[in-house]
Amino acid sequence: MSKRGDQRTLRGRVAVVGIGETDYYRHGTSPDPEFKLALKAILAACKDAGLDPRDIDGFSSYGDDRNEASRLAAALGTHRLHTTTMQWGGGGGGCCAAVANAAASIAAGLADCVVVFRALAQGQYGRFGQVSGIETISGEKAYLMPYGVLAPPQRFAMKVQRYMHEHGVSQGALRAIALASYHHAQSNPRAVMHGKPLDIEKYDASRWIVEPFHLYDCCMENDGAATLVVVSQERAREFRQKPVFVLGAAMGAGHRSGAIPHNAPTYASAGFDTVAPDLYRMAGLGPSDVGTVQAYENFTGGVVMALAEHGFFEPGQANDFLTLENLTAPSGRLPLNTSGGNLAECYMHGLELVLEAVRQVRGTSTNQVERNDVALVIAGPMVTPVSNLLLGSEATL
Amino acid sequence: MSSPEMPNCLTDGLPIPVPEPDGLSAPYWSGLRESRLLVQRCSNCRSWQFGPEWICNVCHAFDPDWTEIEARGRIFSWERVWHPSHASLRQHVPYVAVLVEIPHAGSVRMVGNLLGDPLQPVKIGAAVEGCFEHHPDSSTPYSLLQWRMSSEGGRPASGIPTDRS
Numbered sequence: 001m002s003k004r005g006d007q008r009t010l011r012g013r014v015a016v017v018g019i020g021e022t023d024y025y026r027h028g029t030s031p032d033p034e035f036k037l038a039l040k041a042i043l044a045a046c047k048d049a050g051l052d053p054r055d056i057d058g059f060s061s062y063g064d065d066r067n068e069a070s071r072l073a074a075a076l077g078t079h080r081l082h083t084t085t086m087q088w089g090g091g092g093g094g095c096c097a098a099v100a101n102a103a104a105s106i107a108a109g110l111a112d113c114v115v116v117f118r119a120l121a122q123g124q125y126g127r128f129g130q131v132s133g134i135e136t137i138s139g140e141k142a143y144l145m146p147y148g149v150l151a152p153p154q155r156f157a158m159k160v161q162r163y164m165h166e167h168g169v170s171q172g173a174l175r176a177i178a179l180a181s182y183h184h185a186q187s188n189p190r191a192v193m194h195g196k197p198l199d200i201e202k203y204d205a206s207r208w209i210v211e212p213f214h215l216y217d218c219c220m221e222n223d224g225a226a227t228l229v230v231v232s233q234e235r236a237r238e239f240r241q242k243p244v245f246v247l248g249a250a251m252g253a254g255h256r257s258g259a260i261p262h263n264a265p266t267y268a269s270a271g272f273d274t275v276a277p278d279l280y281r282m283a284g285l286g287p288s289d290v291g292t293v294q295a296y297e298n299f300t301g302g303v304v305m306a307l308a309e310h311g312f313f314e315p316g317q318a319n320d321f322l323t324l325e326n327l328t329a330p331s332g333r334l335p336l337n338t339s340g341g342n343l344a345e346c347y348m349h350g351l352e353l354v355l356e357a358v359r360q361v362r363g364t365s366t367n368q369v370e371r372n373d374v375a376l377v378i379a380g381p382m383v384t385p386v387s388n389l390l391l392g393s394e395a396t397l
Numbered sequence: 398m399s400s401p402e403m404p405n406c407l408t409d410g411l412p413i414p415v416p417e418p419d420g421l422s423a424p425y426w427s428g429l430r431e432s433r434l435l436v437q438r439c440s441n442c443r444s445w446q447f448g449p450e451w452i453c454n455v456c457h458a459f460d461p462d463w464t465e466i467e468a469r470g471r472i473f474s475w476e477r478v479w480h481p482s483h484a485s486l487r488q489h490v491p492y493v494a495v496l497v498e499i500p501h502a503g504s505v506r507m508v509g510n511l512l513g514d515p516l517q518p519v520k521i522g523a524a525v526e527g528c529f530e531h532h533p534d535s536s537t538p539y540s541l542l543q544w545r546m547s548s549e550g551g552r553p554a555s556g557i558p559t560d561r562s
Binding site: 129130131132134135136137138139140141142143144145146147148149150151153154157158159161162165207208209210211212256259260261262263267268 | 413415474475478479492496506507509539
């Protein structure tokens with residue numbers, strides 16, 4: 001890991017020059033197959049950048065994306081393929097790591113122009129939130145599934161319950177995170193929940209999925225694709241858009257975070273106890289420098305933990321800090337998930353959050369914040385490994 | 398629903414636990430079938446380990462021993478599930494899953510169901526005792542370890558075998 005005085009850093013060395021996404025759909029309703037969604041989003045990001053798609057020479061993804069890099073390169077007529085990187089494990093916890101791996105490939109001279117992508121068509125391949133067609137199971141899931149701990153809501157609720165118990169976190173703190181995402185989605189025409197507002201009464205009346213998660217504490221499941229294009233800082237100004245620079249990136253997990261089943265020593269945690277300090281160290285920044293946060297909401301409770309672990313408040317202050325007023329653009333204390341995020345824009349496994357951070361730094365968000373020089377993205381809380389990313393404008397270099 | 402004597406177990410049709418092809422967890426699952434709870438304990442450094450692994454994570458001795466322990470502990474966390482994520486659970490919600498910490502075995506943790514009224518209040522730190530829930534007539538016979546509130550205040554009794562019939 002980079003340490004103070006260490007020359008090994010991504011800070012300022014690469015930039016995001018293009019972003020693109022398909023239309024976002026409810027799960028199972030995409031008119032296109034998944035691979036076609038991936039291609040459409042890649043072409044959209046290249047168009048945004050003003051880049052010939054054949055000049056892409058690297059592909060980076062995560063969460064066992066099914067759209068293999070060599071097939072993409074063949075389909076796009078890529079002149080020359082250099083890097084193909086896949087972040088292991090952690091599902092959406094890899095959405096920032098995929099950007100970091102692309103950035104590292106470029107900084108190390110292995111590639112020049114890398115596309116980071118995620119595509120999901122759950123009608124074609126099945127949902128995350130339902131389990132079927134499994135007769136016998138072994139490994140970690142064998143200790144969970146026979147007891148009805150099957151899908152992500154049940155796998156994470158006990159972690160959040162324990163955290164709420166240890167720190168006195170209220171349901172209202174979780175609710176504020178859901179309200180912020182839905183609030184922002186109402187002015188984002190891309191958002192699947194655009195035109196479907198949420199208020200306190202509707203949240204409180206919504207059914208339990210698994211205590212302590214109401215329906216609105218859980219992410220959607222969606223079809224679509226999102227991509228971004230990363231190049232070296234030397235080339236960053238050759239493209240159509242204002243470049244957005246990587247200021248820091250980190251990934252990983254604490255001691256034995258992968259001890260199954262539910263045996264991680266630090267249990268009531270989003271997993272950023274080591275990863276957040278790494279990020280701030282590389283960027284040379286702290287929480288007070290951050291103008292807006294896009295924090296992966298698999299479940300709202302994970303966002304509470306992740307924000308605390310990134311130093312925005314002490315866990316015991318979560319109930320006071322996490323209010324709708326504090327979390328909304330343009331001028332709340334910490335505008336959160338300004339596109340609507342996984343809860344209300346689209347669950348594109350978190351990559352839509354990175355795109356929104358890019359828009360914030362460019363100044364083109366549908367919920368533009370006032371302090372937009374530095375944007376933080378937090379990936380997949382409560383999984384292992386996790387990752388995070390700090391993006392900034394040229395002025396922050 | 399269930400009588401106080403019988404486990405409030407979940408329904409048939411959920412995934413059936415089996416050891417990995419390499420047999421790593423086979424002693425655990427065959428232990429449950431005999432109403433015995435086995436977890437790994439390193440014979441070299443005496444560290445407890447669960448879930449199982451081929452190596453002790455503390456001293457790197459291979460093949461940690463399997464040691465029988467009393468099936469009692471305390472609730473470390475819990476959840477009440479209302480939305481069925483599997484078709485076979487549609488008529489079987491709500492139910493409670495608990496994460497049980499076992500202080501006398503290095504505080505390893507295990508997930509199971511809390512038996513009894515699914516709407517009962519659940520308290521972190523409460524003492525629970527294990528119940529072996531046998532499924533001998535399944536296509537692949539197996540057993541689960543379930544939990545019930547301890548009958549003896551602070552110090553629960555050891556595991557009580559119960560047949561599911």
